[in-house]
Amino acid sequence: MGLFKRKKEAEGDDALRLYYASDIHGTEVLWKKFLNAPKVYDARVLVMGGDITGKVVIPIVQEDDGTWSARLFGGRQEARDEAELDGLERRVRGNGMYPYRTTHAEVDRIAGLPEEEREQWFESVMLHTFGEWIKLADERLAGTGIRCFVMPGNDDPQALEDCIRQGTNVESCDEAVVEFDGYTMLSLGYSNRTPWDSPRELDEDQLYQRIHDLSEQVPDMSRCVFNLHVPPYDSRLDTAAELDENFKMVLIGKEPHMIPVGSTAVRQAIEEYQPLASLHGHIHESPAANRIGRTLCINPGSDYHTGRIAGCLVTLRGDRVVHQFVTG
């Protein structure tokens, strides 16, 4: 039966399954799921494509009577003992935010800091948590033989790279070409310019130049995977709502005005180099797979606030690639 004729070949031993996810934005439960993905999906390579850290710190303030309180989901949450406090912190972490035990006085002090100093304080909270994540990854991946590549995205601080490098079972890949199982992966976590002036952004010509420089280290583009945080421009992987100067969605007819916001440099690089596949994140609301020439471009999107990790299984076989979106 023609429908099943490639079954035997497809299940052959030489196929390599890679699991890709990105944009988990500080959601601890998603990091744990990412680390467990090889067990469920039988993947040999893990790639975290950037925007790993969160955006919000929730102060959990100790009150005079010894209890703790925080504002979460628009309501006041209280913890009367250590067990309840653990539970509260778990809920905060589970929603992509960082819990921070503190006092009213310290909250007032941080609120009064200049923006630059407040960003530094925020970064220290993030890096502490991320350090714990790396330790967890080292524990879980020890002895499994699984290659785990982690790359910061445009929203992540530069210092995240140092944390990744401290891991023993986690490999840094940003601005590098790495090899696995006869394939190469070219990675770059920077994005083009965004309205938010996030920590790792480049102009389009700078972005192109970096990809171009890295591409010279790739021996065979037909066995190369691009891991570029920002998707190519106008590729259906990059459709997002247009924002005005106040970060409000531009609505036309009560509908958000959707526009392509990807990188022209990334598109140009893909068109020129035609790698086997190209993995992207950055635009949460635009999950899609699309071909640019022979290159299969993939953005699994992100639903990080739902506690479910949007990812993609990429099966590599010689110069062929098959993808499967999975939300775990």
Add this chain to the structure above:
Amino acid sequence: MATDHAAASQTHFARRATGFVRDVKVSDAVIFNVLPACPGLVMAVSVFWVLTAFSGVNVYACIVITAICSFLISGAFGLLSQIMPRSGADYILISRSLHPALAVGSSILIGASSMLAMGYWGVFTAKICIGPMLTMVGVAADSSTLQSWGGSIASKPWDMLVGFGEIALLALIMAYGMRFMMRVQFWLFTLGMVGFVVAALTLLTTSRSSFISHYNTYAQPFTHKPDSYHYFIDQANKAGTNLSTTTDWHNTVVASGAFIAFGVWVWFSTNLAGEIRQAGTRKNWYSMLGGLAVTFGSILIMIALLYHTIGQQFLTAVTAVSADPTVYTLPNSPWWITLVAAIHTNTLFVAFLGITFVCWAPLIVYIQIVQPVRALFAWAFDQVIPEQIAQINERTHTPVLLLGVIAVASLPFLYAAAYTTSFFKYIALSTIVGFPTFVLVGIGAILFPYKKKAAYEASVSNVSLLGVPLMVFFGIGSIAAGLFGAWLWLEYPQLGLPGAGKSLADQLFTTPGSGGLALIAACLILGAIIFYLGKAWRKSQGIDLSLNYLEIPPE
């Protein structure tokens, strides 16, 4: 670029990063959830249907029963969808909580419901909207041409052709771009609601005696009776119509099925959940509750005003005698809008009422087109079917091919609705296929907090009542509502379902077009076939579809 997002408060500290945007207002989703039961059209169909078919019916109670069912079903859909805010509605919810084969079957059931509804609402566009509107204006303007056009367009084959033209035009607008469609949707809805409000105010400011006087003047040229109002009541009495206002509770419960047919779809925004960012928040369910409030609130108010100004007895009588052309000689059926138009016969006022009433028609047809498109998208995204089926046009970013296919596929449904001798059969079949989905989503809502604990706990649906997840209560409620609706339609032939009242075995072992149960079984079997064929085909490509539906354990 300077940003205010790092502005601190005592509740949280945020840093500069992408993603902090204000999303689409809840009101947009509310409108979307009102559309499956456009108040103007549901008033025209359901109220006049039940008044004659079920003597002693208490319409208020019917609406309350329907609103309760709708509330329970929306709870199951809303709470599940908040955990899985992806486009595809029941397919997404059932595949992740129960089984993908059942989910594909459910999708086909709702798709069948939408296609059947596309057929009969398409035909209704001419039959109860454009035709009566032209006749209304023709009477007011004393134009026999307009009255003649009104009569012609409401008859075969024009009703079918108008329906197809409407579907094709909507598909074209949707193919042009969702943004443009949303503008069209907003303005049609606004116009429809303005007309509805003006009609309500007209009724509110008109006394019973004033209405009788206006109606008698309006009807006199056609009935040649000085008091047509009481003439119709007398004739209905003579024909044995029960005009008593005493409630028959049994008939009221059965008649609620006629409102359930249109009123239990306020969860329809789950079809677009992936495109509305706030679908991951409680606003998802709140938008359904908003839709429910607008739908049932406006229908309740309009019925109260109709009873107040026109009178329940007359409404029942005139609807009953309208089936007898020797008694009812007016050119228009006694829809609520044509009765309101009898109050002020100023041509401009009547034209305004008619045009705003017509605005509802494309809205209710549009919502039927959305469902199959989104379902096929979700299947294609999960690779159950080839991705090419949901191919997006590079220029317009819309599924042009799929929209064209659905427009063409609507033709047999339009034909069936236009040329049937039993029009209500299609409404009945369209209704009955929805109930299994409500049951399946209900079961999914009960199981989800226990089967996929991590996803549940991380979601805004993680709310408990007496130590039990709220979703469980709504899951039970959705199952109860689904079973209740199915029981009404399978048990009582007055609602119009072919084979209703016969044994379940008789209803199951017949052709799908002759029995609701048979159609349900056929859809579920077809769903299983599609899923398992897709699974086998993908396996041959090295893709294991079952992985799509797993949750990764975090620990």
